[in-house]
Amino acid sequence: MEAASKQKVPLQNRLGIKGWAWAGRYKIERYLYTLHRLTGLGLFAYITLHLVANGSRLWGEGSWEGTMNFLSNPGFKVGEYLVIAAFVFHALNGGRLMLQQLGFTLGKPKPPVYPYVDAMRRRRSLMWAVLVIIVGLAIYVLVKFAM
Amino acid sequence: MREVHLKILQYITAIGIFFFVGVHLLVSHFSSGDPESWTSVVSRATSSGWFALYIFILVFGFYHTLNGLRTIILEFSIPQRAIKAVDWTLMIGGLAVFGYAIYIPIKAF
Numbered sequence A: 001m002e003a004a005s006k007q008k009v010p011l012q013n014r015l016g017i018k019g020w021a022w023a024g025r026y027k028i029e030r031y032l033y034t035l036h037r038l039t040g041l042g043l044f045a046y047i048t049l050h051l052v053a054n055g056s057r058l059w060g061e062g063s064w065e066g067t068m069n070f071l072s073n074p075g076f077k078v079g080e081y082l083v084i085a086a087f088v089f090h091a092l093n094g095g096r097l098m099l100q101q102l103g104f105t106l107g108k109p110k111p112p113v114y115p116y117v118d119a120m121r122r123r124r125s126l127m128w129a130v131l132v133i134i135v136g137l138a139i140y141v142l143v144k145f146a147m
Numbered sequence B: 001m002r003e004v005h006l007k008i009l010q011y012i013t014a015i016g017i018f019f020f021v022g023v024h025l026l027v028s029h030f031s032s033g034d035p036e037s038w039t040s041v042v043s044r045a046t047s048s049g050w051f052a053l054y055i056f057i058l059v060f061g062f063y064h065t066l067n068g069l070r071t072i073i074l075e076f077s078i079p080q081r082a083i084k085a086v087d088w089t090l091m092i093g094g095l096a097v098f099g100y101a102i103y104i105p106i107k108a109f
Helices: A002-007 A028-059 A061-071 A074-101 A124-146 B003-029 B038-045 B048-074 B080-108
Strands: none
Touching: A028 A061, A028 A074, A028 A124, A028 B048, A028 B080, A061 B038, A074 A124, A074 B003, B003 B048, B038 B048, B038 B080, B048 B080
């Protein structure tokens, strides 16, 4: 009974925020986890700024045009590109996580024949495919922005 | 609401945001013309279709953002009482900002 109740307590996150930068001998998926959180927080910061900018239209055309002129400087253009790149990464990596967590990428059960292939390695091809699409889209958007 | 329900809602809102924000980005950043001009903004703001899209983006976006933020905070193994405080802070703060955010398209419509 006591053992069962102890099992319900989640493990302590001993590394804390440091685990985002380096978590021991983890593979690339761990760093995609960190990037997923960082892009999420970045998009959260952008949404806040976007709401403030959009709110300027409540004060009429002059206020809106003034805000748009202020946001048209090159610094904000770079920020705008980073937001779209972050959105692309967060969306596609999130899609990969959903497929994995809902069990769609587990594959058919196989007998454990040596050399064993663990679940993470079996899913690695999907991870690389998603990364290639992310990089491709990020380059495409960069070219569109530069033109 | 159990954690698994919050997670499923996180997935559903993610799929919704992907499509709604995708449309928003394609029109606002990759279309021809001047989508950020006052005339274009007013024209979109008074259209029922765009109004519905903005409301969906706000509802889905706010849930996804706040629940995502909650997930990040809870991963740091905070005590049970602090979890309650985080839940209430995010809910009250989120509703206040959501009220302001939804007022913008309603006023413009």
